Amino acid sequence: MLWEIFQMNRIERAKSDAIDAKQAARDALCDTRELQTKVRNLEQQCERLNLALMALAEILRDKLGITEEQIEEKLEEIDLRDGQLDGKYRPVPEPSRCPACARPNAPNRKSCLYCGTQISVRSNLFPEPPA
Numbered sequence: 001m002l003w004e005i006f007q008m009n010r011i012e013r014a015k016s017d018a019i020d021a022k023q024a025a026r027d028a029l030c031d032t033r034e035l036q037t038k039v040r041n042l043e044q045q046c047e048r049l050n051l052a053l054m055a056l057a058e059i060l061r062d063k064l065g066i067t068e069e070q071i072e073e074k075l076e077e078i079d080l081r082d083g084q085l086d087g088k089y090r091p092v093p094e095p096s097r098c099p100a101c102a103r104p105n106a107p108n109r110k111s112c113l114y115c116g117t118q119i120s121v122r123s124n125l126f127p128e129p130p131a
Contacts, residue, residue: 057071093106093107093108094107095107096109096119098112098114098115098117098119099117099119100112100115100117101114101115101117103115105119
């Protein structure tokens with residue numbers, strides 16, 4: 001009798017473990033599908049960006065006579081702005097100057113740390129060319 005109770009307890013625990021494992025497998029499948037969707041979206045964005053870059057390069061070549069070598073030189077120049085030639089763009093934030101007191105502030109501040117004047121947050125999409 002005691003043995004049967006022990007065995008029933010083990011069976012119930014095994015059933016519970018199986019249910020938990022089945023739910024974990026479902027969750028993993030959902031996560032996998034979500035990641036696959038994200039990867040597909042990123043691939044589509046990359047393909048679209050590639051098309052846009054090709055169009056811009058052809059326009060620059062056809063309208064302005066800019067060569068592929070000139071574009072490559074500019075890519076390398078921009079890539080080296082962060083001190084590493086690694087094929088990645090990592091903008092180095094520069095401090096913002098307050099329009100009222102001219103003191104430097106962190107680039108993401110919306111108001112001056114010293115006098116409270118509003119500071120316009122700059123975009124790094126088209127940074128000022130280095131002097």
